[in-house]
Amino acid sequence: MRAPRVALCALLAVLLLAEAEVRVEAAVTCRPIELSSCVSAITSATPPSTLCCSKIKEQRPCLCQYLRNPNLKKFVNSPNARKVASTCGTPFPKC
Incomplete structure (x- = not known):
């Protein structure tokens, strides 16, 4: 009876890890x-x-990608965008 419980716990742990990764x-x-x-x-x-x-904190990992896009660069790289990021406590990435 103990083996099925261990297997069930292991399966639940794997499923929880997979859900966290998603x-x-x-x-x-x-x-x-x-x-x-x-x-x-x-x-x-x-x-x-x-x-x-x-949203800035959430999208921070994407900012370098946005800076490489000519249509977004002027918006994301503006002095005001940097000021907003700073005000929000989100360091601007060095790309």
Whole structure:
């Protein structure tokens, strides 16, 4: 009876790890539209919202990718974008 319990626990542990891995991958999906809540803070120098700050933190691993995109570079690399990131406590990456 003990062997089936151990096997069941091992299976549950594997499933939980697999689910956690999927969540991590989903958290770093690079989608520039996720930063739309920051547009007003970047373009008009208004203070960033809580949502903006959470999205910048979430999308931080993607910023270098965005900087390589000519259509996004001027938006992401602007002085105001760097100021918003700083205000949100998110260090701007060195790409």
